[in-house]
Amino acid sequence: MYTAFTPGAPWLDTDGKRIQAHGGQIFQENGTYYWLGENKDHTTGEDEVWTWGVRLYSSHDLMNWQDEGLIVPPEPDDRESILHPARHLDRPHLLFNEKTKKYVLWLKFCDDSHYAVLTADALKGPYTIVNSRYFPCGRKCGDFDLWKDEKGNAYIYFEADHTDLLGAHLSADYTQVEGEPVAIYSGKKPPETREAPTHFVRGGRHYLLTSGMTGYRPNPSEVAVSDDPLRGYTVLGDLSEGDPSNTTFHSQSTCVIEVNGRYLYLGDRWMPELNDWSYTGDLRPDPATQKKIMAKLKELGLDPVRDREEAMKVAIHISEACNTSLADYVLLPLEWEGERPILHWKDTWKL
Known part of the structure; x- marks a missing residue:
């Protein structure tokens, strides 16, 4: 049984x-904390399995789960299903x-840049797919976050076309975008493109954490703030200025939760083996990986220039073929310099 948090160390459940x-969220319901996310226990990087469904945990102290x-099992026998393990299901x-009494679950599919929307009458399901291939406002889409205010109005923050980070209202039933989205960041290119958006509110102000777009390799997170959920965000800078590796302590943001007035940052440490790696902006694959990419492109008859989009998908797939079943987490309390949140490393800490 855990009695303290140890960020970056393997985190075991009660079994x-x-x-x-991974890539999910922690929330509270009826006095119990719940944590849902990508189940990576089959994702060794040695076969086509990307995610083995969506898993749920419960806790009363945030340490012991x-x-x-x-709650969303995979469908390994149906290759046409969006829930087949080879599909790149991310970020549930x-x-x-409150109006429909439905749980509304959004899933990202990075292999085809779209969302799926599911609903259920109970938290643990069963979940029914209501839209298996949703492109909000016709845009290719990536990482996202959902938020609702005290009146039940819901919002989505999402990466679009590898260039923009948008915010938008959701429909009354939370199953689609309503109205035109607002550009929070625009016109960027990887690795500067903003992804992994994480929204939270403190003192009536809206905070948005984002990472750069570097695949599973970590990078500096950025924090922005506004008095409005969608408009007028001002960038405050790096979330973890004291991190010499420029990697947000080797993590990527997934959610922020409030506990008794404290705000806790949760990030995925996708590649623990890179704990000695520092972000410099040079994202070229190492020579061995580059050789694998070129061999695969030749096998598929793809030209890196002529078939740029398909070639990029191949390169990303090979570069990210890692054993994420061993991915860890970083849970740290946000500290504050005025109205600016800051992360400082702690080997161990308690609430």
Whole structure:
């Protein structure tokens, strides 16, 4: 049983297994904390498995988590299903709709840059797909976050076309974007493109954490603030200025939760083996990986220039073929310099 948090160390559930809830969120309901995310326990990098469904955990202290099972199980026998393990299911996020009494779950699919939307009458499901291939406002889309205000109005923050980060209202049933999105960041290119958006509110102000776009390799996170959920964000700078590796302590933001007035940052440490790596902006693959990429392009008859988009997908797939079943987490309290949140490393800490 855990009595303190140890960021970056393997985090085991009450059965002694690694917690598998990546890219997701922690929220509270009826006095219990829940944590849902990508189940990576089958993702070794040695085959086509990307995500093995969506897993849910429960806790009363945020340290000790009980496995509640797969609320969205994979469908390994149906290659046409969006829930087949080879599909690149990422970033599950959930809202409960008080009007419809439905749990609304959004999933990202990075292999084809779209979302799927599912609903259920109970937190643990079963979930029914209501839209398996959703492109908000006709845009290719990536990482996202969902948020609802005290009146039940819901919002989405999402990366679009590898250039923009947009914010938008959701429909009354939370299943689609309503109205035109607002550009929070625009006209950027990887690795400067903003992704992994994480929204939270403190003192009536809206904060948005984002990372750069570097795949599973970590990079500096950025924090912006506004008095409005969608408009007028001002960039405050790096979230973890004291990190000499420029990698947000080797993590990528997934959510921020408020606990008794404290705000806790949760990030995924996708590649623990890179803990000695520092971000410099040079994202070229190492020579061995580059050789694998070129061999695969030749096998598929793809030209890196002529078939740039398809070639890029191949390169990303090979570069990110890593054992994320061993991915860890970084949970740290946000500290404040005025109205600016800052992360400082702690080997161990308690609430």
